Amino acid sequence: MPEVRELTYAEALRECLRQLMEEDERVFLIGEDIGVYGGAFGVTAGLIEQFGAERVIDTPISEAGIAGACIGAALTGMRPIGEIQFMDFVTLSMEQLVLQAAKVRFMFGGKASVPMVLRMPGGSGTGAAAQHSESLENWFVHVPGLKVVMPSTPYDAKGLLRAAVLDNNPVIFVEHKLLYKTKGHVPEEPYIVPLSQSKVVREGEHLTVVATSIMVPRALQAAEELAKEGIELEVIDPRTLKPLDDAPIIESVKKTGRALVVHEAVEMGGFGGEIVARIAASEAFDYLEAPIRRLAGLDIPIPYNRELEYHAVPQVESILREARKLVRGEY
Amino acid sequence: MMQLSQDLIQRYHDLIETLGPEALKTMLQEMHTIRAFEERAEQLYMQGKVHGTMHLSIGQEATAVGAANAMQEGDYLLNHHRGHGHCMAWSGDPNRMMAEFMGKETGYCRGRGGSMHIADIDANNLGANGIVAGGIPIAVGVGLSIKMRRTSQVCLVIFGDGAANEGAFHESLNMASIWALPIVFLCENNQYAMSMPVEKAFNIENISQRAAAYGLPGLTVDGNDVLAVYSAVSEAAARARRGEGATLVEAKTYRYKGHSKSDKQAYRSREEVRDWQDKRDPILRFTNLLQLAGVIDAAEATQMREHALAIIDAAVAFSEASPDPNIADIMDGVYA
Known part of the structure; x- marks a missing residue:
């Protein structure tokens, strides 16, 4: 019996990011400490070495700026994947996400699209206390124009992230800190887990x-x-x-x-x-x-x-x- | 007055030569058309023909026309809620703009956006924004995208004095600076953030001084002088196109009307408004300049106003004859 290939949730996400970036030069990553640091939870580790600082962009501590950068790039032909270091900090991006990303397509008569993904880890269990443990997904669920994805396994993490990046809408992609190290079967070849399938x-x-x-x-x-x-x-x-x-x-x-x-x-x-x-x-x-x-x-x-x-x-x-x-x- | 105008001709001699009479006339015509559009917009509102609100930029036409004409085909525009002028100067079709204002299906946004959210995506006009400073972070993304796609485009983002006190302004100028993004940040300082005068909202003389904090060049120009705005934005755009990064341009101008339809203007005097109208009106000034320079004569100046009124008459007729959006299509455009 062939050995089942296992990856952690974080590794599955990283594999997905790498494959997307290899396939499509419009895909890039942007966020705080995602370069040589590899992201606060290590999801983007090693990607700057492969793709360079132009496609793995470390930003200042500017969460509204990160969200806006994703929106503007998405509106003009790129496929940005932003990272918000902790979901709590997305509160600083809310105006851009709720009033801009979610609304421009509708507000402009269906003529613009914002194909962006914003990844962020939510959840408690790490002793990080009240400002680093939020679960705010339902804030986004309440906003027409956004999609909200929340994978629970390494397999789904990889397949849903791919579906989210290929989708032409702004997608809030909520990861969980305690899941990053969980392991599960993940095929190496790229695959999609379709959005909106329970x-x-x-x-x-x-x-x-x-x-x-x-x-x-x-x-x-x-x-x-x-x-x-x-x-x-x-x-x-x-x-x-x-x-x-x-x-x-x-x-x-x-x-x-x-x-x-x-x-x-x-x-x-x-x-x-x-x-x-x-x-x-x-x-x-x-x-x-x-x-x-x-x-x-x-x-x-x-x-x-x-x-x-x-x-x-x-x-x-x-x-x-x-x-x-x-x-x-x-x- | 005459002496002042002669000085202006001296100052703008080269620019008048370079632009040539046709471009100069087009600019003046655009200013007239913008003003006529907004005067009619207000009138339609008073007549109860318009359902929403509007933010009129009457008095600020030089900033819109100067800036838009300084940009090139393929460049991007992001602007703000007081944005009729920017859209019109950015090759906006008065019919589709008026139709949008009147909430019609034939409007730029199929009646979903209204006065405050006109966009012309096909012309890289990425839209007017109802949130103060809302478009500024988006400009960073557009600049980043231009850089990554290695094109020679430039992004012009226009915002008001009020926006310069939002956090997003500061985050964005910093990011644009560290990455040398091809962006022209144009702060259209019309002296009031709704009712808050710039003197009370800032402890600096010029908003452009803030550029220095981010290592960007910053300059302040007379926003009621269309050629001054044109020159400053041209230079900033050229700099961006050369890969030298962003610039903050502040255009000092003045809005004649209230913030929106409900403004009683208790925060300023009639004399102050009249003073700007009488002494610094951008259309009068540019008309005088072009007449003195021999580009137009008095008859042409009058014709331009009449032509503008005719364009707007046609736009209103087009809009009134246009269908309302179909209620069955209400869910359209939420998702791609």
Whole structure:
């Protein structure tokens, strides 16, 4: 049996970037410390050596400038891939992303396009405290004109990033710090994981769990535990949050009659609310045997203390607890 | 007045020779057409024929016309909310501009953008921006793209005095400087950021001084002198085209009308406005200059105004006869 090729999530992203840059000279990288430093999380390590400083552009600490540089270059024929060092810092780019990138095409009557990708790592779990641990994906989900992608595996990271770069729209590409070192099968040849295709990553009959990013491996781990108790979770990873492919989710809930949505971002105003609403408003409503529940970050900034940080966002144990309640009717 | 004009002829002798009578007449005609467009825009608004707001640049025509004429075919433009003049001078079609202003399907943006967001992508006019300083970081990307594609294009980005106090201005000038990007940053200083006078918003005499902080050349010109703006922007664009990087040009001008339709102008006196209108009007000044230089006579000057009015009459007729956007197409253009 041939050995299965494994890469980390960070390596998969890097391989994708390298392949895109080798194929298309319009593709370039721009961000803070992405050159000789290799990016704060090492994703771009080695790329400046291969492609030079003109295509792996280190910027000053200017997040609005990075976003604007991507927009202007995209509008004039390039395929920029920007990096925001921590997702938290994208707050400094918001005007450019929300009011410019997302709107120019519509505002100008459909005559301009902004084929750019902005990569950024979100999420907690590294002890980086409240200003380096944000999960702000739903801010972008709320903006027409943007696409939002959130891969949970090395395989999807590579394939979705390629799809995002080939897409002719501005794509917010949300990585997770804790996923960078996770390993998985990644083919060497370039491939696409299409945007807006939710994926059933585990089949099960008792409860549909819709999870994003780091919550996908946590949900899968919980599913293995629960399988021992005779509870089978069906785990769905939307992968692209916007535009959302909700059909597999609705189909799944029709089968299981129960749904739990899990994400790291705070519950209030989070993406989970959208999933719950879509289920509740769909034909799956008639199949529900239990309330639809959300499991999400507490409505607090991410604390520094390890124990506090751990308890601020869903973990395997909390997924287990919530899943059992829903399946056993103990809500 | 006459002596002053003679001095001007002396000063601009070479430029008048180089540009030649046709180019000079075109510039004056453009200024008239812009003014006629905006006067009509205001009138249409008063008549209740226009649904949105507008920002009129009456009094600032020299900056738009001087700058746009200093650029070449293939160059890029990014401009700001008070942008009718820039678009018109950048080869804008008055019919499609007026149609956009009136929200029609035949407008530059199919009625989706309106007065504040006119773009002409086919002419590399990347659009007017409703966010103060919003276009400046985008210009950095355009400059970067030009550099990476190794073309000889230049990006002209026009913004107001208010924009120079936004963070994006500072980030962008710095990035343009460290990468020697082919950008002309044109600060159209019309003395007021809505109601905030430049004297209160800045503790420096000239906004162009800020260029020095980023290692860029900066200069201030009389924004009501079309040839002064033309010269400064030409020079800056030539510098950019030679690979020597960006320049900050400040054009000092004045808006005669309020910030937008709701402005009661409590922050300035009528005398101040009248003073600019009487003594520094860009169209009157350029007309006088061209008459003294023998490029046009009084009859031609009058004809230009009449021609402008006729162009705008036709634009209004075109727009009024144009269809509104189809509601069934409301989702068009959100995604490519």
